[in-house]
Amino acid sequence: MNTHEQDQLLLNGLATNERDAIETIYRDHYGLIQHLVVTNNGTEDDARDIFQEGLIVLYEKSKSGDFELNCQLKTYLYSVCRRLWLKRLQKYGRFEPNINGFTDTVPVEEDLDQHDEKSQQFGVMEMALQRLGEPCRGLLEAYYLQKRNMQDIADDYGYTNADNAKNQKYKCLVRLKKLFFAQYKNRT
């Protein structure tokens, strides 16, 4: 198996949130990104944040389906993380025009713009759920994200039957939608 096929397999694994794939990517590439961040004014925590955000970019791309890796995974990841770190340096006002590195980079501006958009949406949803509060939040997450069945949820949350829980879930959903769209429309 050549590198390209291997990379593609790892990407598919990342897209489906496979533990082994993620661990392999992490083990192979974390050192490089850590070196990049730490030798350019960053801390240990910065390195972790940047690497994980870079992986999220990769995840989003691979999930979208139309993504094809034209270079090595390592190069792509490095380019993304480098750009992310430059942006963060700029934001914190510790911009260094010549960020040191030794690996080739590929243009990733467009991908990062898309990522910005997506992480904004993520933020909006997160905020809406936070404002929703418990038990609504737990109820909705159990149903829509963890895909548990209604009877289970009803037992957990102490509803007399599944229909009651379902009614309650819908009420919560209406509230969440309201919160979400208020934020979402504000944003645009």
Place this chain on the structure above:
Amino acid sequence: MDDILLLDATERYLRGEMGEAEKASFEELRKNNPEVDQFVVEHHFFLEELQKFGDTKQVRANLHDTHNRLLESGDIKTKKSGGSAKIVYLWNRYKRTIAVAASIAGFTALLISGMVTTFSSKSIVQQKQVENLVKKLNTLEQKTNSQNRELNEVKGRIQQTATPATPSAKFEGTCFLIDPRGYLVTNQHVVKNAEAIRVQNVKGVDFKARVVYTDADMDIAVLKIEDDNFKPAGPLPYGIRKLASDLAEPIYTLGFPREEIVYGEGYLSAKTGFDGDTLSCQIAIPANPGNSGGPVLNRNGEVIGILSTRQTTAEGVVFALNSRNIFRALEEVKKDSTFRNIKVPLASSVKTLDRVQQVKKIQDCIFMVKGY
């Protein structure tokens, strides 16, 4: 309740849980009712967003777990930052912040001082309206002076006197004795740029002098004659007045706007100086460059002030520093133990004499200040 029914139907429809008949009727409803249609579209979008959120959240959690797991197993290692010392690192990290903070602080300071200058009584523009009456000698005058001096020198050589040749003065003003042992008072602006000071009496004899004390805010300076040729005069004919003077009081001054002592008279026209300055008062008296530092006397022969400035934007408006400031300045001077014995005359001994006799006695105590 209708909302919840619609929501339930929409979700079942989107998940494809509807039977054929129900699905057909729901699609019919969508087609005929744009509101329902929009609701379905919106809900579809929302559920997708929620799903994406959930997935991303899970990936993030997974990444976090992986990080900790690998860190524990030693597959990835923590690394200390930079390599440079902590302080250098912190400096690099925050130097921009520091620079911004410093410039903001600087800017604020400038802004505040600017505001203070603008709103306080003595603005820069207004200061320009006041002209110091120190005489700056132009080249022509200096030439004349030096010619005179040369003549004097020749004369001096003939008379075999030992008057030393001196370079021409840069500026001239007036000063007067406050202690017969050679202590004089003048304006600070007369002597402020002088490297050396000489004072010259009405007879044209000059003595070396030294600045003992200056105060730029009060615009006052105390000089001391330090010359072997100087013989302390007898008691001073005039006194220095401690109290404020009255409006319309007749006054006169003696000074050196030219090489010759010049007498001028007028009256006290206001109790405050330029723009309400309480240190000084306004007088109406002919004053010209060179009059600066001259005494302003009342009819009893008491010094009520030191002539200092005139307003350039108005005719005949002259300001004099109140004489009580002389006492304030002397308090400072006396802090130095060598000057503790300065005695300032309070009473005038020429009260009863007429003006001509007064001036005759007083003029011996008035000196021209020459700054080099």
